[in-house]
Amino acid sequence: MIKFLLKVVLLGAVFFLLTKYDVLPGLDVVENPDGPLGIYGTYLWIALIFGVVNAVVGPVLRLLSLPFVLLTLGLFLIVINAALLGLTAALTTRLTIDGIGTAILGGLILAVAGWVADQLLDR
Template identity: 55%
Template structure:
């Protein structure tokens, strides 16, 4: 499979994960656009694409700058970083709402957990 197809499949899987997280965590809401071309599904795909871009562009920089805190807390600070990335995505998009810090921490943890499980189950890694 080409890299673009794998990236598109990753976004679709992430959209499903975000849907599941919105069902599990009451403070995370995706406001579906029923009048759009793809309806509510398109909204989840858009939010997943935004989250993937934020995680790809901003994530490594934030993780590198916070490396001392990650080491000091034995990796627990990564939960705060995931919450921040989810919050940045909510700030960029008017279709994603996150009610507070602890809601973002729980949501970021669940997205990371379900993404990790999806990586184990689905062969979507990009080989170079």
């Protein structure tokens, strides 16, 4: 549970960096300064939703799309990560994604960040 919460904090920091420094222009977060943790709470909330979606829906999508993953030598996982990011945006009104290209790049960046977080937290 502690590892999951630390991963949520790291993903929240990635969401913050992606939107504050306009790394992906189509990825926008509507900040809530009146929330419990201020604007940072918004990023933690989005990261928590993304983490839960990735933990619950992600394995099901990966299992169902296993033939496509094998056929494309794993490149279809990028599309799955984009779908998970899109599902996160659909579940919250605080995250907006402008297009499929932004979702694919955002999913790729978040997948790499999640992998780095897993590597750091497993030590």
